[in-house]
Amino acid sequence: MIPKQTVNMTDVARRSGVSIASVSRALRGESGVSPTTRERILRAARELAYVVSPEASRLSGGATGRVGVVVPRIDAWFYSTVLAGIAGEFDTVGMDLVLYALPDSASRYRFFEALPLRRKVDAVIVASVPLTARERTRLDQLGVPTVFVGGHHPGDSHPWVGINEELAARQAVGHLVRIGHSDIAMIQARDEEGTPWATNEGRIRGFHRQIDEAGLTDPIVVIAEWGIDGGAQGMEMLLSMPQLPTAVFCHSDEMALGALRTLSKSGISVPHQISVIGVDDHPSADLSDLTTVAQPVRDQGLIAARQVLAQLDPDAVEAPEEVSTLPTRLVVRGSTAPPR
Amino acid sequence: MIPKQTVNMTDVARRSGVSIASVSRALRGESGVSPTTRERILRAARELAYVVSPEASRLSGGATGRVGVVVPRIDAWFYSTVLAGIAGEFDTVGMDLVLYALPDSASRYRFFEALPLRRKVDAVIVASVPLTARERTRLDQLGVPTVFVGGHHPGDSHPWVGINEELAARQAVGHLVRIGHSDIAMIQARDEEGTPWATNEGRIRGFHRQIDEAGLTDPIVVIAEWGIDGGAQGMEMLLSMPQLPTAVFCHSDEMALGALRTLSKSGISVPHQISVIGVDDHPSADLSDLTTVAQPVRDQGLIAARQVLAQLDPDAVEAPEEVSTLPTRLVVRGSTAPPR
DNA sequence: CTGAAAGCGCTTACAG
DNA sequence: CTGAAAGCGCTTACAG
Numbered sequence: 001m002i003p004k005q006t007v008n009m010t011d012v013a014r015r016s017g018v019s020i021a022s023v024s025r026a027l028r029g030e031s032g033v034s035p036t037t038r039e040r041i042l043r044a045a046r047e048l049a050y051v052v053s054p055e056a057s058r059l060s061g062g063a064t065g066r067v068g069v070v071v072p073r074i075d076a077w078f079y080s081t082v083l084a085g086i087a088g089e090f091d092t093v094g095m096d097l098v099l100y101a102l103p104d105s106a107s108r109y110r111f112f113e114a115l116p117l118r119r120k121v122d123a124v125i126v127a128s129v130p131l132t133a134r135e136r137t138r139l140d141q142l143g144v145p146t147v148f149v150g151g152h153h154p155g156d157s158h159p160w161v162g163i164n165e166e167l168a169a170r171q172a173v174g175h176l177v178r179i180g181h182s183d184i185a186m187i188q189a190r191d192e193e194g195t196p197w198a199t200n201e202g203r204i205r206g207f208h209r210q211i212d213e214a215g216l217t218d219p220i221v222v223i224a225e226w227g228i229d230g231g232a233q234g235m236e237m238l239l240s241m242p243q244l245p246t247a248v249f250c251h252s253d254e255m256a257l258g259a260l261r262t263l264s265k266s267g268i269s270v271p272h273q274i275s276v277i278g279v280d281d282h283p284s285a286d287l288s289d290l291t292t293v294a295q296p297v298r299d300q301g302l303i304a305a306r307q308v309l310a311q312l313d314p315d316a317v318e319a320p321e322e323v324s325t326l327p328t329r330l331v332v333r334g335s336t337a338p339p340r
Numbered sequence: 341m342i343p344k345q346t347v348n349m350t351d352v353a354r355r356s357g358v359s360i361a362s363v364s365r366a367l368r369g370e371s372g373v374s375p376t377t378r379e380r381i382l383r384a385a386r387e388l389a390y391v392v393s394p395e396a397s398r399l400s401g402g403a404t405g406r407v408g409v410v411v412p413r414i415d416a417w418f419y420s421t422v423l424a425g426i427a428g429e430f431d432t433v434g435m436d437l438v439l440y441a442l443p444d445s446a447s448r449y450r451f452f453e454a455l456p457l458r459r460k461v462d463a464v465i466v467a468s469v470p471l472t473a474r475e476r477t478r479l480d481q482l483g484v485p486t487v488f489v490g491g492h493h494p495g496d497s498h499p500w501v502g503i504n505e506e507l508a509a510r511q512a513v514g515h516l517v518r519i520g521h522s523d524i525a526m527i528q529a530r531d532e533e534g535t536p537w538a539t540n541e542g543r544i545r546g547f548h549r550q551i552d553e554a555g556l557t558d559p560i561v562v563i564a565e566w567g568i569d570g571g572a573q574g575m576e577m578l579l580s581m582p583q584l585p586t587a588v589f590c591h592s593d594e595m596a597l598g599a600l601r602t603l604s605k606s607g608i609s610v611p612h613q614i615s616v617i618g619v620d621d622h623p624s625a626d627l628s629d630l631t632t633v634a635q636p637v638r639d640q641g642l643i644a645a646r647q648v649l650a651q652l653d654p655d656a657v658e659a660p661e662e663v664s665t666l667p668t669r670l671v672v673r674g675s676t677a678p679p680r
Numbered sequence: 681c682t683g684a685a686a687g688c689g690c691t692t693a694c695a696g
Numbered sequence: 697c698t699g700a701a702a703g704c705g706c707t708t709a710c711a712g
Binding site: 392397 | 688692
Binding site for chain 1: 688
């Protein structure tokens with residue numbers, strides 16, 4: 001029994017012997033429909049494999065059943081994992097996910113000026129995109145609930161979920177200090193377009209604070225482009241200096257992996273001659289035996305999704321905390337050891 | 341100058357002194373509007389910062405401006421990279437991407453039975469999801485153009501883009517044979533739910549064909565679950581056999597990376613005691629110095645996106661081949677060497 | 681609890 | 697070239 005292409009509410013109404021008004025109410029779980037009628041309607045809808053037209057629903061004042069999700073890029077472990085967390089939650093309630101990637105400043109500009117999401121979604125999740133005041137304003141003009149994942153605290157009343165970047169850096173550097181290192185360098189990440197990523201700022205701050213607290217002075221810092229190759233270059237910079245530090249804190253695991261590659265090519269033994277630590281617990285960190293500070297990533301997506309769903313329908317989902325700072329955790333592996 | 345939320349076509353019509361029919365025609369660039377009128381309308385629309393309501397447009401016969409994209413999962417390198425390719429193309433024409441992940445058979449079942457994409461999208465891209473006949477039928481019932489990425493050839497007239505999985509496997513095994521190996525094992529991937537992935541089948545076939553052609557007999561084959569841990573387990577199985585092969589062809593780089601991990605833990609030197617090769621050219625393959633057969637992944641998404649856009653508007657985009665088989669390429673790194 | 685009807689903001693024959 | 701009007705498939709007061 002193949003359902004027709006164009007089953008609409010009228011078909012469901014006819015099949016269950018009621019008006020479309022009742023069908024509409026029953027389908028949206030509104031009160032004011034008798035249990036018997038509701039049951040009959042739901043069965044008819046199921047049998048016809050009926051799907052509400054989001055366009056019509058929206059046009060007459062309903063919701064779109066869609067949430068926009070904005071990420072800097074899709075093909076990076078962190079974001080694809082956050083997306084998976086969001087998608088998993090949305091799937092359980094039948095919410096659709098409209099995906100926007102803003103890989104460069106041109107696409108970011110277009111996005112915030114044209115606001116392509118306008119009138120198309122019930123809510124928005126913004127993952128780790130640093131916003132200017134102007135962009136913040138434009139986002140608010142969408143007039144829908146907005147939830148942030150990672151990046152800067154929105155400051156105002158928007159829900160946020162993420163980690164304490166500064167603390168994560170301190171956990172990493174603290175580990176190095178605790179096992180005896182006093183000559184600790186950092187490979188920092190830079191954005192070629194100068195975007196002020198909260199992650200960068202937080203981890204740099206944490207590094208310096210922890211160094212200060214340990215009473216160490218003048219740590220060496222090199223800055224390279226974000227990513228594996230950047231990490232490799234950062235380590236090359238360190239290698240070109242007169243003296244090698246005994247340990248290196250890398251902005252992220254991906255940069256640490258690049259650093260490890262450079263060290264391996266140079267025949268410098270890890271952790272024997274130098275300790276290396278990252279942040280994230282990227283899947284490759286395990287493979288490369290990299291010590292790191294793990295952050296829960298999928299959970300960040302999951303919680304952001306729940307936050308959005310709770311805002312849209314407080315009865316359907318229990319709302320997480322307005323601000324959820326998830327815990328990070330030191331994962332000790334073979335790339336760190338006491339200095340010789 | 342912040343545009344008001346509620347400017348509609350009637351406002352534009354009033355301001356330019358014409359009917360909404362003319363406004364609609366002028367705005368969509370249809371013929372049959374005098375230059376003067378058109379000019380007046382466009383100016384009014386600009387002054388009011390008018391944006392067409394996509395809902396209303398769709399409801400009265402227009403397109404949704406949305407394409408559904410279906411992937412088995414989001415947080416795996418291959419799929420997130422394909423998605424990035426698709427998203428990049430869509431962004432250039434303002435097409436929205438509605439994302440669906442089908443991580444297990446339950447979600448797959450729900451998806452194909454409920455067809456949540458119905459009436460919501462202008463077209464669909466299906467990435468590497470093996471389809472039953474029933475699922476194929478259901479997909480067709482969406483009644484929109486459908487394009488496939490990877491996986492099985494659709495067989496019928498749907499466009500497809502992917503690689504020749506069998507050839508990729510032969511390129512890998514051929515390399516091992518060429519440098520002198522004759523004792524070559526394979527670590528195959530299994531799906532816990534028994535899904536018949538085209539990738540598995542193609543690569544297994546390629547392995548055996550190439551082994552046969554080389555005149556080798558009775559290759560050892562172990563089967564493990566897809567992924568890094570599966571690869572590690574597969575190698576453990578090989579290590580428990582009386583004799584180690586001189587080379588191992590792994591279903592994918594991720595499985596090869598797991599295999600390398602096991603070897604490293606066992607103190608077995610690569611490529612000295614055993615050569616390891618994978619398929620994909622996953623970013624970690626470079627880091628781990630893994631020889632592999634590279635496939636273009638982003639391009640698969642990009643081409644699928646163009647294919648869809650061309651079907652929706654032949655004038656806007658030049659259509660790629662109906663069937664695009666992209667080339668794969670041997671990438672020799674340090675994990676393979678002639679046998680001792 | 682249930683239904684008839686207005687209306688959401690467009691597109692598109694159909695007339696003129 | 698231009699406009700009046702039907703209609704897309706819903707939601708939501710308003711009645712009963």
